[in-house]
Amino acid sequence: xxxxxxxxxxxxxxxxxxxxxxxxxxxxxxxxxxxxxxxxxxxxxxxxxxxxxxxxxxxxxxxxxxxxxxxxxxxxxxxxxxxxxxxxxxxxxxxxxxxxxxxxxxxxxxxxxxxxxxxxxxxxxxxxxxxxxxxxxxxxxxxxxxxxxxxxxxxxxxxxxxxxxxxxxxxxxxxxxxxxxxxxxxxxxxxxxxxxxxxxxxxxxxxxxxxxxxxxxxxxxxxxxxxxxxxxxxxxxxxxxxxxxxxxxxxxxxxxxxxxxxxxxxxxxxxxxxxxxxxxxxxxxxxxxxxxxxxxxxxxxxxxxxxxxxxxxxxxxxxxxxxxxxxxxxxxxxxxxxxxxxxxxxxxxxxxxxxxxxxxxxxxxxxxxxxxxxxxxxxxxxxxxxxxxxxxxxxxxxxxxxxxxxxxxxxxxxxxxxxxxxxxxxxxxxxxxxxxxxxxxxxxxxxxxxxxxxxxxxxxxxxxxxxxxxxxxxxxxxxxxxxxxxxxxxxxxxxxxxxxxxxxxxxxxxxxxxxxxxxxxxxxxxxxxxxxxxxxxxxxxxxxxxxxxxxxxxxxxxxxxxxxxxxxxxxxxxxxxxxxxxxxxxxxxxxxxxxxxxxxxxxxxxxxxxxxx
Numbered sequence: 260x261x262x263x264x265x266x267x268x269x270x271x272x273x274x275x276x277x278x279x280x281x282x283x284x285x286x287x288x289x290x291x292x293x294x295x296x297x298x299x300x301x302x303x304x305x306x307x308x309x310x311x312x313x314x315x316x317x318x319x320x321x322x323x324x325x326x327x328x329x330x331x332x333x334x335x336x337x338x339x340x341x342x343x344x345x346x347x348x349x350x351x352x353x354x355x356x357x358x359x360x361x362x363x364x365x366x367x368x369x370x371x372x373x374x375x376x377x378x379x380x381x382x383x384x385x386x387x388x389x390x391x392x393x394x395x396x397x398x399x400x401x402x403x404x405x406x407x408x409x410x411x412x413x414x415x416x417x418x419x420x421x422x423x424x425x426x427x428x429x430x431x432x433x434x435x436x437x438x439x440x441x442x443x444x445x446x447x448x449x450x451x452x453x454x455x456x457x458x459x460x461x462x463x464x465x466x467x468x469x470x471x472x473x474x475x476x477x478x479x480x481x482x483x484x485x486x487x488x489x490x491x492x493x494x495x496x497x498x499x500x501x502x503x504x505x506x507x508x509x510x511x512x513x514x515x516x517x518x519x520x521x522x523x524x525x526x527x528x529x530x531x532x533x534x535x536x537x538x539x540x541x542x543x544x545x546x547x548x549x550x551x552x553x554x555x556x557x558x559x560x561x562x563x564x565x566x567x568x569x570x571x572x573x574x575x576x577x578x579x580x581x582x583x584x585x586x587x588x589x590x591x592x593x594x595x596x597x598x599x600x601x602x603x604x605x606x607x608x609x610x611x612x613x614x615x616x617x618x619x620x621x622x623x624x625x626x627x628x629x630x631x632x633x634x635x636x637x638x639x640x641x642x643x644x645x646x647x648x649x650x651x652x653x654x655x656x657x658x659x660x661x662x663x664x665x666x667x668x669x670x671x672x673x674x675x676x677x678x679x680x681x682x683x684x685x686x687x688x689x690x691x692x693x694x695x696x697x698x699x700x701x702x703x704x705x706x707x708x709x710x711x712x713x714x715x716x717x718x719x720x721x722x723x724x725x726x727x728x729x730x731x732x733x734x735x736x737x738x739x740x741x742x743x744x745x746x747x748x749x750x751x752x753x754x755x756x757x758x759x760x761x762x763x764x765x766x767x768x769x770x771x772x773x774x775x776x777x778x779x780x781x782x783x784x785x786x787x788x789x790x791x792x793x794x795x796x797x798x799x800x801x802x803x804x805x806x807x808x809x810x811x812x813x814x815x816x817x818x819x820x821x822x823x824x825x826x827x828x829x830x831x832x833x834x835x836x837x838x839x840x841x842x843x844x845x846x847x848x849x850x851x852x853x854x855x856x857x858x859x860x861x862x863x864x865x866x867x868x869x870x871x872x
Contacts, residue, residue: 285304285306285310285311285312285315285543285545286311286314286315286318286319288543289304289315289319289543290315290319290320290323292541292543293319293320293323296436296438296541297436298433298434298435298436298437299459300539300540300541301437301438301439301451301452301455301540301541302436302437302438302439302540302541302543303438303439303440303444303448303451303452303540303541303542303543304438304439304440304441304542304543304544305440305441305442305443305444305448305542305543305544306442306543306544306545307442307547307548307549307661307665308442308662308665308666308668309665309668309669310545312406312440312442313344313347313406316333316404316406316440317344317347317348317351320402320404320438321353321374321378324377324378324401324402325353325354325355325375325377325378328377329377329401329402330377330378330398330399330400330401330402331377331378331379331400331401331402331403331404332379332380332381332398332400332402332403332404332432333378333379333380333381333404333406334380334381334382334383334386334403334404334405334406334428335380335381335382335383335406335407336382336383336406336407336410336414337382337407337640338369338382339620339636339640340406340407340640341368341369341380341381341382342365342366342368342369342620343620343640343641344380345360345368345369345371345380346365346368348360348374349361349363349365349368353374353375353378354375355375355376356374356375357371357373357374357375359371360374365621366617366621372385383405383410383411383414383421383424384418386424386428387418387420387423387424390420390423390424390427391420399432399434399435400432400435401435401436402435402436402438403428403432403435403436403437403438404438404440405428405437405438405439405440406440406441407440407441408439408440408441408444408447408448408451409441409443409444409445409447409658409662411424411425411447411450411451411739412446412447412450412658412739412742412743413443413447413656413658413659415737415739415740415742415743416697416725416726416740416743416744417725418725418737419724419725419726419727419728419737419740420728420737421737421739421740422454422737422738422739422740423728423730423735423737425451425454425739426454429454429455429458430458433458437455439451442661442662442665443657443658443661443662444544445657445658445773446658446743446746447658448542450739450742452540455540546775547774547775548775549664549774549775549776550776551669551673551674551675552664552674552675552676552677552774552776553674553675553676553677553780553782554677554679554767554771554776554780554781554782555676555677555678555679555781555782555783555784556678556679556681556764556767556781556782556783556784557651557678557679557680557681557783557784558680558681558683558764558784558786559786560589560590560593561786562784562785562786562787563651563678563680563784564590564593564594566649566678566784567579567594567629567649567651568594568597569823570649571597571628571629574646575646575647575648575649576625576627576628576629576630576644576646576647576649577628577629577630577647577649577650577651578629578630578632578642578647578649578650578651578666578667579629579630579631579632579650579651579653580632580633580634580636580650580651580652580653580654580660580663581631581632581633581653581654582633582634582653582654582655582656582659583633583653584602584633586653587600587602587631587632587633588600590631591631594629594631597627597628597629598627598628598629598630598631599615599625599627599629599630599631600631600632601615601616601630601631601632601633601635601636602632602633602635603633603635614626615627615630619636619640619642620640623640623641623642623643623644623668624642624643624644625642634659634663636663636666640666641666641668642666642667642668643668647667648667648673648674648675648676649675649676649678650663650664650667650675650676650677650678651677651678651680652664652677652678652679652680653680654680655682655687655690655750655751655754655766656747657769657770657773660770661770661773661774664677678784679764679766679767679770679781681764681766681767682754682766683758684755684758684759687751687754687755687758688755690751691748691751691752691755694744694747694748694751695748696719696722697722697726697740697744698744698745698748700722700723700726701726701736701740701741701744704727704736705736725740726740726741754766764781764783767781768781785821787847788847790821790822791844791847791848793821794818794821794822794840794844794848795848795849795850797814797817797818798848798849798850798866799850799868801814801866802850802866802867802868803865803866803867803868804865804866805855805863805864805865806863806864806865806866807855807862807863808833808834808861808862808863810863811833811834811837811863811864812830812833814833814837815830815833815836815837818836818837818840822840822844825839825840825843834854834861834863834864837852837864838852838864849868849869850866850867850868850869851866851867851869852864852865852866852867853865853867
């Protein structure tokens with residue numbers, strides 16, 4: 260494994276050249292970097308789940324803050340994650356720790372916000388509530404840690420103030436080191452950095468310095484060294500850069516000798532980057548490694564239900580993630596008492612899913628044989644019982660899917676089967692229509708510059724509340740939600756377009772590509788009709804031939820591979836085994852059979868084409 264530290268201008272490319280450091284967890288590498296961080300250069304950390312990001316916060320960053328009398332605010336996106344962190348804090352030895360924490364039951368720990376006099380924890384949602392209630396959020400912090408920072412993007416379609424909160428956090432804490440952490444930085448880190456850049460441009464405007472290309476209105480510099488000395492050393496007060504460029508940030512593979520070097524990302528005269536706003540950032544990352552996953556594709560829900568029943572018969576548990584309550588309820592009804600469905604409502608006290616939800620948050624396991632859940636459990640929760648090695652996914656959102664897969668913790672030898680739903684063209688178009696409805700509202704608001712009240716006449720009120728918010732008697736749109744809507748429409752339209760000419764599960768291939776898994780590993784879960792076609796093709800090749808016992812094993816192996824093994828059947832009796840298959844699927848198999856005998860002894864079998872009217 261390797262951890263990369265890079266500073267760049269605009270693109271969070273996880274496949275960039277990397278510096279190998281090694282180690283399974285990132286704590287050791289990151290704790291030596293803390294002293295080098297500066298409030299004017301935002302820090303981004305992106306490694307997959309289970310690599311120690313939260314451990315780094317609690318063990319290393321928190322310890323650094325306490326030792327050096329620094330203040331810190333830790334923000335998380337789910338109450339379950341806050342509870343999990345508070346349970347770790349309850350066990351930890353922390354100087355001046357809030358004494359109340361010791362005596363509170365785990366179920367009440369989420370009510371605590373003060374870890375110690377200088378260390379606080381909160382959820383993004385609570386911060387929004389405090390802002391709406393005009394509470395003072397201007398308390399100066401030395402460090403602001405935004406865990407699961409994809410929240411600003413991923414939650415934007417059902418939380419209208421994600422952009423509002425992001426702007427406030429950057430503006431009110433511009434003198435703090437701002438750390439963004441996520442296992443899924445796709446899109447979200449770029450969006451976050453665009454707001455960081457806007458704030459930096461505002462800060463520098465009073466100094467007549469622009470972050471974009473050099474122009475007659477901006478200060479000009481004779482060479483790259485002078486540019487960096489002025490911008491980075493004097494204004495940003497950063498002392499970790501070498502005189503000619505960014506040696507500290509490990510870009511030695513780029514030429515720093517020539518002022519006009521085309522390869523140097525930091526050359527303001529480089530045409531390729533001249534129109535890109537300049538605000539450096541630190542990105543710590545390492546390649547994703549999901550080799551422990553066995554990916555499968557399925558289209559028919561009935562086939563998934565058969566697989567689920569087979570898995571739980573073996574004493575294992577099954578986890579199913581859905582992106583709608585309708586699918587969750589449909590699967591729950593099909594699986595009956597074996598399954599529990601948890602959504603944003605049923606997780607609360609008095610509802611069916613509450614007991615399972617509490618067991619997961621408190622013990623990292625669940626009792627039911629099958630757990631079906633929505634995005635309420637996409638992060639902040641870990642399942643560590645190791646009897647859960649099968650996950651089904653109903654989603655077209657890559658960020659949420661990767662987060663959900665990460666809920667199941669694994670050992671080095673673990674293997675997890677993931678079953679990715681292959682949406683039909685009709686299902687994809689139904690999703691598209693929902694996003695088109697969102698886009699229509701956004702477009703109408705922008706074009707007519709109308710107040711939100713104008714849209715109440717023909718729009719779904721819930722959609723309006725998800726996209727727009729009121730502040731000082733004015734209505735504002737969540738621009739991050741508008742961006743997400745546009746991106747999701749483009750993505751879904753592409754899935755539909757490919758679906759017109761291909762039967763492949765294209766979403767599964769996009770997902771595997773994002774997880775650095777070869778598409779060749781994807782296996783297709785076939786419908787029963789598709790399986791019967793293969794069985795009939797095998798029998799057609801053997802039609803009318805007398806096949807002796809010793810030659811039946813290869814045919815039997817093909818049957819088992821396609822249809823799965825049959826219980827209480829012995830492979831050393833291939834005739835009886837094959838006979839059971841043909842009898843079971845007699846209405847779909849186009850062949851009957853005749854046993855070949857030598858006296859009373861069965862020596863082989865003969866397949867005969869059925870005569871149809």
